[in-house]
Amino acid sequence: MKIVIFSFILLFSASHSCFSQEKVAAGTEQHSISKVKYKKHTLEIDTLWVSQNDTTVFKQEEIFIHRPCSKPQLVKQYQLLNPIEGAYYFIYNDEKQLIKAGKYTIEQRYEGQQNKQGNFYDSKNYNYKNNGKLAFIHYQEDGRNLKTEYFDSKKRLKSIRYLNKKSGEISKIENYKKGLLQETRTIKAIP
Known part of the structure; x- marks a missing residue:
């Protein structure tokens, strides 16, 4: 037995x-990443981890971009299919690098104006160098550019550029040396 x-x-x-x-x-x-965390209470939001090469989540198109004084360039565009209202997305590329984190909303209101196109109005966009290291993180708030954080090869802050939400111009620059604040420049617009 x-x-x-x-x-x-x-x-x-x-x-x-x-x-x-x-x-x-x-x-x-x-290399498909697909995780979901659904909300348990009304105060929480859904969280989704998705990959750009997942055909159930994104539609991929290859287009040529023509710019003056340069050769046409083939670029891939990704369109989100069936987005979930109020869900927080973590979007990864083919190399498993985080490229976008943000909440998807259909309606957005800013200073009395209402925009009904669905988009990531509050988000962080990550950009990487050719060697795969983080180059900068760009922040958006209420659909407007807020700031951009630049990093060196050791993932330390190199500089932060703050942008005016209304005009989109640079309002302040903070320079860092070895990750420590070295200099702050405030830029005032001439009326």
């Missing part, structure tokens, strides 16, 4: 390890 139970456990563990290896191998082939 002991031999039968032992052989059954051995057979079950061997078959389970084969299945788990197939799942790991299948997971490494496709």
Whole structure:
């Protein structure tokens, strides 16, 4: 009887390890990130972790951009399919780098004006260098540009540029050396 139970456990563990290896191998082939955390209370918001190459979430288009005095450039554009109102998205690219984090809202109101186009009005956009290191993070609030944080090769702050929400011009620059604040420049617009 002991031999039968032992052989059954051995057979079950061997078959389970084969299945788990197939799942790991299948997971490494496709770099699709898709996690969801649904709200439990009305005060919480849904959180979604998605990948740009997931065809159930994004529609991908390749277009040519023509700029004056330069060659046409092939660029990929991604359109969010069936967005969830009020959900907080973490969007990753093909290299598993975070490129956008923000809340999707359909309606947005700023200084009495109402915009009914759905978008990420409060978001952070991450941009990376060719070597994969973080270059800068751009912040938007109420659909307006707020600030941009630049980083050096060791992921330390290099500078922060604050933007005026109404005009979009630079209002203040903070320069950092080895991650510590070194200089602050305030820029005033001439009326």
